[in-house]
Amino acid sequence: MIWPHRSQPLWYAFVLHRVSGVALALFLPVHFYVLSFALRQPERLDGFLRWTDLGIVKAAEFGLVFLLGVHMFGGLRLMALEWLPWSPRQKTFAASAAAAAFLISVTFFLNAA
Amino acid sequence: MPTDSSFLDVDVWRSGAESFQNFQVPARDSQTVLDVVTWIQQHADPTLSYRFACRVGMCGSCAMMVNGKPRWTCRTHVKKVAKRGRIEIAPLRNLQVIKDLATDMSDFFDKWVAAEGVFHPTKTREDEIEAIRPDTPERISADAAVECINCGVCYAACDVVAANPAYLGPAALNRAWSLVNDLRDGALAERLEAVSHDGGCHNCHSHQSCAAYCPNSLNPTASIAGLKRETVKAAFRRGR
Numbered sequence: 001m002i003w004p005h006r007s008q009p010l011w012y013a014f015v016l017h018r019v020s021g022v023a024l025a026l027f028l029p030v031h032f033y034v035l036s037f038a039l040r041q042p043e044r045l046d047g048f049l050r051w052t053d054l055g056i057v058k059a060a061e062f063g064l065v066f067l068l069g070v071h072m073f074g075g076l077r078l079m080a081l082e083w084l085p086w087s088p089r090q091k092t093f094a095a096s097a098a099a100a101a102f103l104i105s106v107t108f109f110l111n112a113a
Numbered sequence: 114m115p116t117d118s119s120f121l122d123v124d125v126w127r128s129g130a131e132s133f134q135n136f137q138v139p140a141r142d143s144q145t146v147l148d149v150v151t152w153i154q155q156h157a158d159p160t161l162s163y164r165f166a167c168r169v170g171m172c173g174s175c176a177m178m179v180n181g182k183p184r185w186t187c188r189t190h191v192k193k194v195a196k197r198g199r200i201e202i203a204p205l206r207n208l209q210v211i212k213d214l215a216t217d218m219s220d221f222f223d224k225w226v227a228a229e230g231v232f233h234p235t236k237t238r239e240d241e242i243e244a245i246r247p248d249t250p251e252r253i254s255a256d257a258a259v260e261c262i263n264c265g266v267c268y269a270a271c272d273v274v275a276a277n278p279a280y281l282g283p284a285a286l287n288r289a290w291s292l293v294n295d296l297r298d299g300a301l302a303e304r305l306e307a308v309s310h311d312g313g314c315h316n317c318h319s320h321q322s323c324a325a326y327c328p329n330s331l332n333p334t335a336s337i338a339g340l341k342r343e344t345v346k347a348a349f350r351r352g353r
Contacts, residue, residue: 082338
């Protein structure tokens with residue numbers, strides 16, 4: 001629940017990092033399961049890859065790439081926060097992480113489209 | 114409820130009824146939230162309990178939840194927080210309520226002690242006064258953390274305190290960080306040990322709500338990040 005005291009940018013950065021982490025944790029087992037088709041059922045993998053050409057799947061992949069990017073850049077921000085000398089520009093770093101993830105995911109989407 | 118702009122529509126938490134009670138309070142040009150609470154106690158209901166002392170932002174006694182956010186009420190102007198003439202005032206979050214708006218700060222201050230927030234002198238009064246250079250990195254870090262007025266706003270803003278009652282909280286850890294950087298203090302190892310336990314600095318999720326609401330613009334998250342680094346360094350030193 002977004003209680004009033006949570007309405008500040010770095011709390012939203014925390015939520016984005018947590019939600020993207022959980023979503024990726026759910027996605028990765030499926031990802032590796034599909035990759036295993038390459039070893040055991042190549043014809044099934046080909047069928048799956050044809051399915052991924054659908055526009056709606058490409059859009060979902062855009063979302064996945066965004067989640068991956070925002071979790072990676074957000075994670076780098078958190079590691080820098082905890083291990084490097086303190087910087088007061090945390091909101092700027094969090095916004096930059098989201099912007100970089102958006103840039104990468106849009107570039108991916110434009111290439112895939 | 115009247116919508117007259119010469120009155121404020123104020124909901125105040127009453128612990129006896131376990132619900133908010135509405136009061137209509139005359140609006141003034143220059144009026145703090147503490148003024149509003151005081152008006153209610155003096156003119157509408159003398160049984161209302163709350164805590165304040167200095168009224169000028171020094172003592173840290175009067176913090177409350179105002180429209181769901183922790184604030185020092187004596188320095189919070191009504192015009193800044195009222196939404197269409199409405200204000201909701203509740204006791205500080207994450208603390209036991211004694212009555213109405215007055216909270217029991219015992220846990221909050223017990224955690225200062227648990228975090229070794231007590232100064233351990235290395236000299237006696239017979240020794241020369243130690244010269245402290247203001248431009249060393251340690252002193253700059255200590256100075257950045259030292260202006261805490263113990264109001265409990267950061268403690269009320271912290272979701273980790275809400276989730277883990279054992280967590281020492283931003284204020285106690287901020288105090289520990291100011292002493293870690295105090296060259297005159299002689300209990301560094303004990304303090305780093307104290308803040309490394311379950312409920313210590315490594316529980317912080319870096320939401321930075323403490324920094325967002327600190328009325329003195331301190332940043333306990335920065336202090337806690339410093340403690341995390343120093344405790345890990347100390348662990349490696351012990352391992353060697």
